[in-house]
Amino acid sequence: MxxxxxxxxxxxxxxxxxxxxxxxxxxxxxxxxxxxxxxxxxxxxxxxxxxxxxxxxxxxxxxxxxxxxxxxxxxxxxxxxxxxxxxxxxxxxxxxxxxxxxxxxxxxxxxxxxxxxxxxxxxxxxxxxxxxxxxxxxxxxxxxxxxxxxxxxxxxxxxxxxxxxxxxxxxxxxAWIEERDVAAVMSDAGISVFCAKAVEGIETVQQVVRAQGDNDMGAADLLNVYKNVFAVVDQEMEMVGLGLDVQESGDLVLQVRKRFLPAGRIAEGLAVPATPVDALGGLPAEAFIVAGGGRLTPALGKLMMDFSVEVMKAAPKLYGIGQEQADQMLESAQPMMAAMQSITMMLAVGSPDDTIYSRMVGVMEAENAGEYMKAYEEYLQNFAGMVKGSKGIFSMEMESKPIEIDGCKGVEIAMELPKTALSGDAHAEAMLEKMIGPGGKIRVFIVAADDRHVVLGYTNQRLLRQAIAALRSGKSLGREESVKQTAAKVGQGNLGQGFFNPAGLIGFVNNMIAAVAPEGQKIQLPEFPETLPIGWAVNTEGAVVDARIVVPGEILQAGIGYAAQVRQAFQKKE
Structure with missing residues (x-):
């Protein structure tokens, strides 16, 4: 067949x-x-x-x-x-x-x-x-x-x-199809068939997990949340389309369209202003892998929190909390989520000495940064009280204290993962430290940088300080010439915009290899040429979401030459 x-x-x-x-x-x-x-x-x-x-x-x-x-x-x-x-x-x-x-x-x-x-x-x-x-x-x-x-x-x-x-x-x-060089669409009937097949696959995995004895954390039960996700998609998504346009410049443009049920919860969350969002505001001009952001509305925030709560309810053994506690978390988070208007995030290339978490920085925009910080600290207190004595992954020890960084007041949070997560394996502990920080502790720094912006950093304060400086000077990542050129190709987005840097990804991989590979087994990939980043912009109008993704032609050109370099590099090692 x-x-x-x-x-x-x-x-x-x-x-x-x-x-x-x-x-x-x-x-x-x-x-x-x-x-x-x-x-x-x-x-x-x-x-x-x-x-x-x-x-x-x-x-x-x-x-x-x-x-x-x-x-x-x-x-x-x-x-x-x-x-x-x-x-x-x-x-x-x-x-x-x-x-x-x-x-x-x-x-x-x-x-x-x-x-x-x-x-x-x-x-x-x-x-x-x-x-x-x-x-x-x-x-x-x-x-x-x-x-x-x-x-x-x-x-x-x-x-x-x-x-x-x-x-x-x-x-x-x-009309959207006719504007594309090549287009593929899936109807609501097709979406229903796809979702049904996906649920069948999940149920098969659940049966396998349970047949093998499951585990104390209820992994099979956790998969129920994804069955619920496909149920929502089946109910609320009316059409999904993928289009391809070839530009004479050599750029490839991918178009993604999703149409939702106008009266559904997802469409309600998509009711955002038509004005474009500043997706890179406050992000430092640092070598990056991926950077971008999007708008948050109370309805969108509630959708995300609802999903988080459903995940926790689906696996009470894993998270160590009951349904009532999960609902309390949702209620407690509402003031904090309602105060947030947009969020931007960056994963930086960093150096071999950096943890993965320390390469991340986020900037949140709020109508009043001080009020947001107050709501955040109240949520932390409520959260700590609700999970106290739990036996799941929320059984971690958590401490918080006030801090001031470059004149910006905020809070530092230290969380130590449960000892069972480390399992006494020295190699696993070393890998965990390389991911989150010394001693297997997650350290989070969050400060109000000005009246409208809150900055978030992990492990150390390096990128957080750079973000504060970028907000004060206006010299953010969006001012970088390569980012500006790609931004001009993708256009603005009233829901979100982002960028992916292939050279940054290769740099990150080389850094991680240098950090964790045993001596004598360290390899280095050839550096990827510096090119314009891949970019995307997401816009929504009514119940329709349109995403435009641009792959600059120079990336395609560089990729062919780069593949040959990689082959040559590994042939020499053999």
Whole structure:
């Protein structure tokens, strides 16, 4: 079946590669049944071919366009309608419990010539096309060759009879599809199937864990929270789409769209102002791996806290608290969460001597930083009282004391993990210290940097002090030239924005290897070239969330050369 599906996809793509006029996604989509689970559309392939060619030439990469790569089938171009689109839909199986079925829609001007080109043979009401040891069934409908796997006669018959309807269900999202070079969408029906399969997988894992004796912390029960997550997704997500656009500059642009139930809890949390959020405000101009931030509203904050509480309720053995205590935590956290308006975070490259936690810094914006700090300290006191005497991971010893850093008042918190977490293993203890800090203690510093900003740091005060200085000087990470250039490509986001630095990731990996690898086994990856970072911006309007992710072309160019460097480096060691 897998080979048949691959042949079907290949047949559709080969046909698609010869469509040389601007394509309209709606032409193919209008034939897709209303109850389809999902859809892949290849749109404007001639334009895509030109974009790939120009991008490859500009980057100096040997990447042929899709049309140039598939000129091996003479006569195919004459069979096709060059003013339409190509699609692969995924339909429900005709039998209960059957796997979903791919159905291809290829626009043809001369169906007879098309099937003759592939040496088609009559198979009842359909035509069978054979490729090596595999075959597909094909029939004509409204100027399209409709293609299914060879064992799906019922699916093909149903597809020929249907009046379509999927385009109408897409509504305004159809225009979003037509703007993409390539787009894939999953309908609410497809989301339901996906969520059901995910829950089945989770239940299988739970059965395995319990059959092996589970453990004292109730790991199998903890997985129930993810079953609840998929239940919410199934109930509230109406559509998810993924699009790809190739820029002539060489940049790759990924577009992600999610549409939620307008009256649902998620849509309520997405009701944010249209103004863009400052996603890097106060973050120091430090070599980073990932940096970004997003807006927080009371509704969004409550959603996050609700999820945290559900996690704790699902595994009372692990967390050592009951349902009543979990609800008390939620209630106690409300004033703190309501005071927060946005948050930015950065994971810095750091040095081999830094712990993982010490490489993190966060800046929170509040209407009144002093009031936020007061609410935070009250929450800490309540939290300590609620978990006192518990036997789960919250049984850690926690101490707090007032501090002042660079004229900013706040609190320092020290938390020691339960001894059982260390298990007396010297190597495990060393790894834990490298992750969180000396003695296996988590140290958190949180101060009000000014009237509206609260800064958070871990293990030591280095990045926290830099963030305070950045807030005072205005010289934050967002002022860095490479970040500014990527930010211009992705645009602003009213929900969030972020950046990922490939060179920073390689630097981080090398630092960690230097810190934890035994002597004689330390290796170093070649340094990744300094490039623009990957960037993304997230915007929301109504119940729709749109994310735009840009991979600058120079990263693709550098990545090819970097892969060769890595191979050479390891070949020398061998």
């Amino acid at each position: 897998l080979r048949v599906k691959m042949v079907l996809a290949a047949a559709v793509l080969v046909a698609a590669s010869f469509v040389s006029a601007p394509l309209l996604a709606g032409d193919a989509v209008k034939l897709v049944p209303a109850d389809a689970l999902g859809l892949l559309v290849i749109d404007r392939l001639d334009t895509l071919d030109a974009k790939v060619g120009k991008a490859a030439a500009g980057l100096g990469l040997p990447l042929p366009g899709p049309l140039a790569a598939l000129q091996a089938v003479p006569g195919l171009s004459d069979c096709l309608d060059k003013e339409s689109s190509i699609a692969v839909a995924v339909l429900k199986g005709t039998e209960p419990g059957a796997d979903p079925v791919p159905v291809g829609y290829v626009p043809v001007k001369d169906f007879a010539a098309f099937v003759k080109l592939f040496k088609g043979e009559e198979a009842g009401d359909f035509v069978r096309l054979t490729f090596d040891d595999d075959s597909v069934l094909v029939a004509e409908k409204d100027g399209f060759a409709v293609i299914v796997p060879d064992d799906q006669e019922q699916t093909l018959a149903a597809a020929l009879k249907t009046a379509g309807g999927f385009a109408e269900r897409l509504g305004s999202d159809l």
